[in-house]
Amino acid sequence: MSKKTNKASAGKRGDTVRSDCYIEIEKKKSGGIKIELQSKVKSMYGNSIRKQIEAMCEFFNLKHINIIIEDNGALPFVIAARFEAVVKRLDPDEKKDFLLPMLRKNKYKTTRDKLRRSRLYLPGNEPKFFLNAALHKPDGIILDLEDSVAPSEKDAARILVRNALRAVDFYGCERIVRVNQHQQGLDDLKYIIPQNVNVVLIPKCESPAHVVETALEIRRLKVEHKIRNEVYVIPIIESAKGIIHAYEIASASPNVCALAIGLEDYTADIGTQRTKEGRESFFARSMIVNAARAAGAQAIDTVFSDVNDMEGLRESVIEAKSLGFEGKGCIHPRQIQVVHEAFAPTPDEIDKAKKIVFAYEEAEGKGLGVVTLGGKMIDAPVVKRAHKTIELAFLNNLITETWRNEIN
Amino acid sequence: MKLTKNAAGRFVPTVINGQKQIAFKGVNKYKPGGRKTGAPIKSCMDFPADGNKIIKNLKEALRKAGLKNGMTISTHHHLRNGDVLTNYLFDTIKQMGIKNIRWFPSASFPVHKHLIKYLEDGTIHHIEGSMNGPLGRFTSLGKMKGVGVLRSHGGRFQAVQDGEVKIDIAVIAAPTSDEFGNSNGVTGPSASGLIGFALADSEYADNVIVVTDNLVPFPCIPWQIQGNNVDYVVKIDSLGDSSKIVSGTTEVTKSPDRLLIAEYVAQFIEEAGIMKEGFSLQAGAGGTNLAFVLYLKERMKSKNVKARFMRGGSTKYLVQMLEEGLTDYILDGQTFDLEGVRSMRENANHVNTSPFTSYNFHGKGNFASIVDVAVLGATEVDVNFNANVVTHSDGYLLHGIGGWQNCLYSKCTILAIPSFRDRIPVIVDEVTTLCGPGELIDVIITERGIAINPLRKDLLKAIKESSLPIKSLKEIKKEVDSICGIPDKPKLNKNKVVAVVKWVDGTVLDSVYQVVE
Numbered sequence: 005m006s007k008k009t010n011k012a013s014a015g016k017r018g019d020t021v022r023s024d025c026y027i028e029i030e031k032k033k034s035g036g037i038k039i040e041l042q043s044k045v046k047s048m049y050g051n052s053i054r055k056q057i058e059a060m061c062e063f064f065n066l067k068h069i070n071i072i073i074e075d076n077g078a079l080p081f082v083i084a085a086r087f088e089a090v091v092k093r094l095d096p097d098e099k100k101d102f103l104l105p106m107l108r109k110n111k112y113k114t115t116r117d118k119l120r121r122s123r124l125y126l127p128g129n130e131p132k133f134f135l136n137a138a139l140h141k142p143d144g145i146i147l148d149l150e151d152s153v154a155p156s157e158k159d160a161a162r163i164l165v166r167n168a169l170r171a172v173d174f175y176g177c178e179r180i181v182r183v184n185q186h187q188q189g190l191d192d193l194k195y196i197i198p199q200n201v202n203v204v205l206i207p208k209c210e211s212p213a214h215v216v217e218t219a220l221e222i223r224r225l226k227v228e229h230k231i232r233n234e235v236y237v238i239p240i241i242e243s244a245k246g247i248i249h250a251y252e253i254a255s256a257s258p259n260v261c262a263l264a265i266g267l268e269d270y271t272a273d274i275g276t277q278r279t280k281e282g283r284e285s286f287f288a289r290s291m292i293v294n295a296a297r298a299a300g301a302q303a304i305d306t307v308f309s310d311v312n313d314m315e316g317l318r319e320s321v322i323e324a325k326s327l328g329f330e331g332k333g334c335i336h337p338r339q340i341q342v343v344h345e346a347f348a349p350t351p352d353e354i355d356k357a358k359k360i361v362f363a364y365e366e367a368e369g370k371g372l373g374v375v376t377l378g379g380k381m382i383d384a385p386v387v388k389r390a391h392k393t394i395e396l397a398f399l400n401n402l403i404t405e406t407w408r409n410e411i412n
Numbered sequence: 413m414k415l416t417k418n419a420a421g422r423f424v425p426t427v428i429n430g431q432k433q434i435a436f437k438g439v440n441k442y443k444p445g446g447r448k449t450g451a452p453i454k455s456c457m458d459f460p461a462d463g464n465k466i467i468k469n470l471k472e473a474l475r476k477a478g479l480k481n482g483m484t485i486s487t488h489h490h491l492r493n494g495d496v497l498t499n500y501l502f503d504t505i506k507q508m509g510i511k512n513i514r515w516f517p518s519a520s521f522p523v524h525k526h527l528i529k530y531l532e533d534g535t536i537h538h539i540e541g542s543m544n545g546p547l548g549r550f551t552s553l554g555k556m557k558g559v560g561v562l563r564s565h566g567g568r569f570q571a572v573q574d575g576e577v578k579i580d581i582a583v584i585a586a587p588t589s590d591e592f593g594n595s596n597g598v599t600g601p602s603a604s605g606l607i608g609f610a611l612a613d614s615e616y617a618d619n620v621i622v623v624t625d626n627l628v629p630f631p632c633i634p635w636q637i638q639g640n641n642v643d644y645v646v647k648i649d650s651l652g653d654s655s656k657i658v659s660g661t662t663e664v665t666k667s668p669d670r671l672l673i674a675e676y677v678a679q680f681i682e683e684a685g686i687m688k689e690g691f692s693l694q695a696g697a698g699g700t701n702l703a704f705v706l707y708l709k710e711r712m713k714s715k716n717v718k719a720r721f722m723r724g725g726s727t728k729y730l731v732q733m734l735e736e737g738l739t740d741y742i743l744d745g746q747t748f749d750l751e752g753v754r755s756m757r758e759n760a761n762h763v764n765t766s767p768f769t770s771y772n773f774h775g776k777g778n779f780a781s782i783v784d785v786a787v788l789g790a791t792e793v794d795v796n797f798n799a800n801v802v803t804h805s806d807g808y809l810l811h812g813i814g815g816w817q818n819c820l821y822s823k824c825t826i827l828a829i830p831s832f833r834d835r836i837p838v839i840v841d842e843v844t845t846l847c848g849p850g851e852l853i854d855v856i857i858t859e860r861g862i863a864i865n866p867l868r869k870d871l872l873k874a875i876k877e878s879s880l881p882i883k884s885l886k887e888i889k890k891e892v893d894s895i896c897g898i899p900d901k902p903k904l905n906k907n908k909v910v911a912v913v914k915w916v917d918g919t920v921l922d923s924v925y926q927v928v929e
Contacts, residue, residue: 049835078835140668
């Protein structure tokens with residue numbers, strides 16, 4: 005552990021910074037609390053920022069300090085996170101957490117087989133992206149603590165993400181966090197599991213042991229913090245070794261709800277490069293789909309990295325769908341709509357699904373154990389799939405709630 | 413300063429800079445009387461028969477025009493942030509030792525912060541027009557000698573025509589002119605597209621000086637400004653920085669949140685039944701505005717709908733629609749990019765307009781009320797749909813009115829705005845400064861929901877089946893307050909009015925107060 009120091013800072017400063025702030029604290033022997041506040045919104049929120057800072061000084065028992073704040077419209081959850089990061093940089097042994105009230109509406113649950121067509125990645129140390137992300141209606145929001153956060157900012161990002169999970173409304177999107185690798189990732193869990201996170205992404209997963217240790221730590225923290233809602237995990241497989249162990253990974257815990265693949269690292273690992281055709285990753289992607297299906301989980305495809313190429317994205321999703329994937333990672337809000345449209349069922353698929361659902365409901369009504377359509381027997385997984393197709397069609401406004409009454 | 417409460421419940425001065433004022437009486441309540449004013453009668457015998465009105469320099473032209481202390485000098489803003497001429501004009505006036513000028517621009521830009529020293533030393537007494545950016549901040553701090561007057565583009569022409577503002581000397585930047593004073597904005601190194609905002613100045617000012625950096629032999633075609641209204645022509649090296657007059661290309665916003673708002677706007681226009689064969693719209697050049705036009709274009713193509721005309725603010729995006737046959741005409745008020753300038757030069761259906769045709773409220777009708785839908789911005793909107801475009805919530809004056817007030821008369825006025833900006837709520841209980849009465853504002857489109865003015869039962873009905881997130885303004889405000897927190901009110905000195913906002917009919921709608929730092 006690093007040692008105590010008398011001066012530390014956190015956050016971002018400069019003309020281009022938005023919705024964030026920079027806080028610097030110097031410990032003194034005497035003189036009380038001095039706050040030097042520069043803010044774009046000083047006339048409107050200057051008093052409220054000062055009050056917030058004073059309350060935090062009291063909480064952390066800081067009596068004699070000089071504080072410099074350069075604020076560019078940071079919201080209270082951001083100011084609190086930056087302040088706490090400075091306090092913990094001043095004194096790494098400070099164990100108290102300054103928790104903002106949990107929004108009542110942030111306590112929703114998820115299910116193992118929830119739709120996960122689109123999950124939007126947000127860099128965990130960039131608060132300006134948090135607030136409006138859910139307005140673009142992804143199925144899930146990923147607050148990322150791993151690759152998008154610089155090693156020197158991991159501590160600050162954890163606190164920020166923790167605060168966001170309590171104070172930011174994600175409008176019903178699945179609340180997902182990508183933690184770091186190995187021990188650092190296990191430490192991340194302490195910050196996020198008590199905040200009603202729905203899903204944890206395990207990056208660079210190579211063995212079932214990775215999943216098991218994560219699941220165990222989640223269980224321990226759930227008990228400790230009396231968390232009732234289920235927390236699922238999605239291992240991301242990004243190496244040759246991970247691909248070979250895909251099925252064991254997917255079946256390592258009943259809480260694995262999906263397997264995801266990350267192709268940037270995978271192609272590097274097998275010593276090649278990503279191409280548009282993607283022949284180099286065909287085996288790995290099929291392996292993921294097979295392993296996930298075999299374990300009763302969903303298969304989620306890699307991200308599409310060119311945010312300006314919407315046609316390329318659409319083609320890539322249609323291809324992923326044909327391979328058996330049910331979801332795609334998104335790195336820009338504009339990708340979400342395209343992903344949803346491309347995963348939407350075709351008119352033929354909808355027609356077929358309607359017929360199957362009708363046949364199933366008819367059989368059920370008659371108390372028959374076996375469903376048949378056109379003289380052929382229909383298995384339960386086919387019926388389940390048909391229901392999912394109908395749900396997707398509904399979500400994409402391709403059918404209305406009253407589709408049963410509409411004659412084709 | 414004596415203040416009186418107007419029909420909007422706002423306190424406004426009864427006398428401004430020595431001129432008696434009429435307080436706002438309500439929308440469509442004040443009836444003007446009398447006759448229009450006019451420029452003095454002049455005679456051909458006082459002008460060279462060969463049509464050569466060239467004067468060797470601006471100083472000499474100002475001297476011939478009889479420049480004196482306390483006069484009113486007008487300029488137009490087609491050179492936008494590339495304007496060098498206006499700064500040079502006041503350098504010259506300063507050199508001549510003249511004081512207390514009333515500057516009457518059609519708009520001001522950050523480049524005019526050069527003039528702050530002339531506001532400080534008394535060369536300029538006050539500004540009537542717009543006080544943007546640094547000039548607005550200067551005004552807000554109570555440092556201007558007189559009281560600023562903010563008018564819409566239409567209101568400026570109304571004030572000139574009605575005789576509220578007598579222009580002593582109009583100085584017109586002309587990207588191309590002949591020696592007679594016929595001039596236009598479509599050609600030359602400082603081409604700005606059109607120069608329609610100078611039309612009233614050319615017709616009503618006592619003295620008109622055209623300044624150009626591109627002199628062509630008579631006749632200068634087309635003549636957007638007619639030489640028979642011009643007293644003197646001055647040739648200078650450069651009117652301004654062409655890259656800041658029109659941009660090489662105007663870019664659509666990349667902000668996903670602004671794009672979401674733009675998508676909602678396009679969806680609303682279609683689903684409310686406004687987007688139909690032969691419809692018309694008004695679009696500006698703000699990021700959200702450009703984007704909604706692109707989304708609407710896709711919808712028009714897929715439904716095979718063509719517009720009769722589009723009003724702008726022209727950009728390459730409007731030009732593309734004209735050239736692809738998606739609109740019959742562009743009726744252009746100002747040209748924002750090179751493609752707009754090219755189109756105006758080459759295409760007879762890309763028509764230059766002036767505030768007389770488009771915006772002036774004291775005329776026999778204007779285009780603004782004929783437009784089916786206008787999409788505009790705002791700095792603040794209150795829960796009764798009243799809106800502000802000139803001050804921010806911290807009380808500082810930062811923007812002009814532009815054509816905004818005039819456009820409110822369209823058949824459907826949409827404000828496309830974020831619900832908050834960097835913690836500053838845009839939906840508020842009461843606007844800092846009232847610029848547009850809520851009864852003229854029909855729809856507020858934010859990233860968090862769409863509010864329809866309860867007065868517009870027809871729109872509410874038309875949109876009933878839509879998947880759009882329709883909410884009340886109060887609901888949106890509540891959500892924003894829970895995110896940002898309730899802000900403190902700005903500290904304003906209510907005893908010191910630093911500027912007033914005029915309504916389109918010349919009455920006083922609201923006061924802007926000094927900000928206490």
